[in-house]
């Protein structure tokens with residue numbers, strides 16, 4: 001399968017979407033195709049299991065899962081596939097993401113989930129981490145990642161100069 005969609009982005013609820021926009025802008029910037037689904041470990045458990053069990057044959061190489069509260073989506077997906085799973089804890093009231101973080105990160109030994117930080121920063125890092133996984137076998141993506149870091153570095157250096165001129 002060449003040029004197939006390799007990245008899946010799953011969210012436990014469409015209420016998670018505002019925190020996940022950064023994923024799509026980064027994947028778009030790298031010109032990568034992706035699938036986006038709302039799948040809940042608790043509300044649609046059969047669909048979650050089916051998605052994970054068929055993910056490899058459907059050509060996916062990395063799965064990003066965002067969920068909040070008792071956030072089991074990433075863990076459930078990971079339990080049904082050997083494709084790498086990245087978990088993003090979603091901030092939700094009343095505990096503002098600490099509950100989601102612990103639910104996502106605290107996997108029992110044997111079924112790993114690569115958990116990033118909660119919320120929008122985690123979403124961006126999940127996208128970049130997914131790209132880094134794909135870049136292991138893709139020189140073009142590797143070059144784009146190196147360029148991304150160079151641009152990021154330049155922005156910090158400019159911000160440093162700017163603040164030193166002002167203060």
Ligand code: RP5
Nearest residue numbers: 012013015066067068069090
């Ligand atoms: C989780 O429950 C979802 O991922 C979401 O973060 C949270 C609340 O979902 P809604 O009640 O807003 O649909 O499963």
